Amino acid sequence: MAHFTKATSLHDWLNQRLAIDAVRRVMATEYWIPKDINFLWAMGMVLAITFAFLLVSGIFLLMYYQPNVKTAFDSVNYTIMTEVDFGWLWRHVHGVAASVVFLVIYIHMFTGIYYGSYKKGREMIWLSGMLLFVTFSAEAFSGYMLPWGQMSYWAGMVITNIFSLGDLHLNGLVEWIRGDYVPAQAFLNRFFMLHVLLLPLAIMGLIGLHFATLRIPHVNNQEGEEFDFEAEAEKYKKGDKKGSKVIAFANDFMSKDMFVVSIYLIFFFYLVFFHYDFAMDPVNFDPADGLKTPTHIYPEWYFLWSYEILRPFSTNIGLMAFGFAQVIYMLLPFLDRSPNAVPAHKRGAFKIWFWLLLINMIVLTAMGKMPPEGIFSTIGFFAALSFIGLWIALPIITKAERKL
Amino acid sequence: MTDKNRRGFIGKAFGAVAGVGAVASLYAMKKSWDPLPSVKAAGFTTLDMSGYKGNELITEKWRGKPVFVLKYTPEMVASLNDEQKKRVLKIGSDTYMIVLGLCTHLGCIPGYNPAEKAFLCACHGGTYDVTGNVTKAPPPRGLDIPPFKIVGNTIVLGEEGEEYKKLLADGITLSV
Missing domain, CATH: 1.20.5 (Single alpha-helices involved in coiled-coils or other helix-helix interfaces)
Structure with missing residues (x-):
């Protein structure tokens, strides 16, 4: 039997049983963050908060949503939207957060790319982050099925058809995924399960892993400067807060983090209250109909760039290009051959590569929304080729980079 | 030990x-x-072929999927080339196109233009001719023909008749 003494306070009682002081020290007051950072370093917290909003709004939606092909549409558009008090609030928070979370994920990703935060011991941060991106994508897609409108049905049809893998013609696999010849009851039910249980569990596990990957290499800083965190932490603890290059995660860094979060939340709730419609496709307000394709199908904005890489080619080549786009970001730490882990503006050709990639992603996104005709087809085709070209060029230009 | x-x-x-x-x-x-046994068991549809009109596309439903039935007018039959003739079905004295109305690219429903006698898939811009042959990528192949069996003046979708097996063997369609 372990030895316990009579507690002097509730704090002491808990501390003897759960070591709360040690936990607080490890997780907050002695977890060190570099000082030389900017507001882009707050995106992780912005994402965590947005995920919390998704979780809470999702719990309330879950109480009235019915995963049945006959009642799903009405349970969302009638019950939740008109009968449930503040049902509209949960739906709009959920829809807007699902869209905005991808905007912040992209900012978070491109911040990492710009500052080289995927290199020299930070590879696991990048890889776990990309796994989160993939699970968030699956979560967004499965959630998009649930209102069972026209876009839900046809997105479900098109995306599950991708698994027939073109000329491999794996119809059996597609029917297995759907549990039917077409998206129907079995399909809606299993995607409901994925959306509310399996994928959120995976996301929460991966968020834990993502935080853990930061622990040893620590957060990067604006100059990519390498320094001894232990020594800087000692300085800070001795009272030389000004001379130290680090601050404590809580409450010092957190206070700044939460300030950025509050600005973000003003923007977020502005969207929720006044511009929620951008996250609500009008076509999805028609109930699912397996005998009528909407005239123009497109995914939500955050999938447009990879959709545009699929679209301009014939099926098999399109699928290969699409597969390439899905995995290539994952490989970034290994494709960047340069020894320098510094911001792009110090890296010559890589700086140009970074901005070209960003512009390329925006062009692909814009073209993905356009109908596949005439000039848009042509621009989309060349943008898709440039995307592949840029990634092929990456190892070459970074290999040629001079060591700083 | x-x-x-x-x-x-x-x-x-x-x-x-x-x-x-x-x-x-x-x-x-x-x-x-x-897929559940009940889902698989509901996989048959019988069509009575007497009601269709020439050059009017009718969409029927089989296994939850749209099936295009297009009866050709005598002029349309006359304009078919040899390649196209392989894909059409003769039921009684009439000629029909009966295909799955799902684009072979990623499964959207193409639209039919009776004036141009052609199909356009709005999702990714693929086009098909009046017999469902591809005329513009991305679709990798013509519209698939569902398993069928001709019984008098009716057709049973989901059952594999002699004519269907021949189309499969000749590589005109893939099994769906």
Whole structure:
């Protein structure tokens, strides 16, 4: 039997049983963050908060949503939207957060790319982050099925058809995924399960892993400067807060983090209250109909760039290009051959590569929304080729980079 | 036996039990995701061919999927080339196109333009001719022909008749 003494306070009682002081020290007051950072370093917290909003709004939606092909549409558009008090609030928070979370994920990703935060011991941060991106994508897609409108049905049809893998013609696999010849009851039910249980569990596990990957290499800083965190932490603890290059995660860094979060939340709730419609496709307000394709199908904005890489080619080549786009970001730490882990503006050709990639992603996104005709087809085709070209060029230009 | 051997044995025994259990559970999980027997049993549709009009596309439903039925007018029949003739069905004295109305690219429903006698898939811009042959990528092949059996002046979708087996053997369509 372990030895316990009579507690002097509730704090002491808990501390003897759960070591709360040690936990607080490890997780907050002695977890060190570099000082030389900017507001882009707050995106992780912005994402965590947005995920919390998704979780809470999702719990309330879950109480009235019915995963049945006959009642799903009405349970969302009638019950939740008109009968449930503040049902509209949960739906709009959920829809807007699902869209905005991808905007912040992209900012978070491109911040990492710009500052080289995927290199020299930070590879696991990048890889776990990309796994989160993939699970968030699956979560967004499965959630998009649930209102069972026209876009839900046809997105479900098109995306599950991708698994027939073109000329491999794996119809059996597609029917297995759907549990039917077409998206129907079995399909809606299993995607409901994925959306509310399996994928959120995976996301929460991966968020834990993502935080853990930061622990040893620590957060990067604006100059990519390498320094001894232990020594800087000692300085800070001795009272030389000004001379130290680090601050404590809580409450010092957190206070700044939460300030950025509050600005973000003003923007977020502005969207929720006044511009929620951008996250609500009008076509999805028609109930699912397996005998009528909407005239123009497109995914939500955050999938447009990879959709545009699929679209301009014939099926098999399109699928290969699409597969390439899905995995290539994952490989970034290994494709960047340069020894320098510094911001792009110090890296010559890589700086140009970074901005070209960003512009390329925006062009692909814009073209993905356009109908596949005439000039848009042509621009989309060349943008898709440039995307592949840029990634092929990456190892070459970074290999040629001079060591700083 | 030494302690090490004993633990090694226990470890291997557990590994064997867990391995069998894992494979068995994966099998059960896979089978639970299969389409249900009731879903598979509802896979037949019979069409009476007497009501269709020339050059008017009618969409029927089979296994939840749209099936295009297009009766050709005598002029349309006359304009078919040899390649196109392979894809059409003769039922009684009339000629029809009967295909799955799902684009072979990613499964959108193409629209029919009776004036141009052609199909356009709005999703990714693929086009098909009046018999469902591809005329513009991305679709990799013509519209698939569902399994059918001609019985007098009716056609049973979902059953594989002689004519359908011949189309399959000739590579005109893939099994769907």
